[in-house]
Amino acid sequence: MKRIICNICGKKFKAFDEQGELGLHTRLGYGSVHDGDKLNLDICLHCLDNVIIHLCKISPIEEE
Ligand SMILES: [Zn+2]
Secondary structure: OOOOEOOOOOOEOOHHHHHHOOEEEEEOOOOOOOOOOEEEEEOOHHHHHHHHHHHOOOOOOOOO
16 A cells, blocks of 8 residues: 655655545646646644644634
C-alpha cells in the first residue's frame, strides 16, 4: 500500500493518521489562484493540531 505523505511537514502518515483519513480533496473554484486545479492536500494529525491551534481564529473542534 502506498504511504500517504503529509503535504505540510513532508512526513509519511503513520497508521493512526491513515485511520483518520485526513485531507482535503476537491477541485478549486473561482477565488483561488489555483482556480480549476485539483487539490489533494493530505495532512497528518500533528500538522492538523498545529493548524487548529495556530491558524484557526475560530476552533473547528466540537468537543464530544
Ligand atoms: Zn504533517
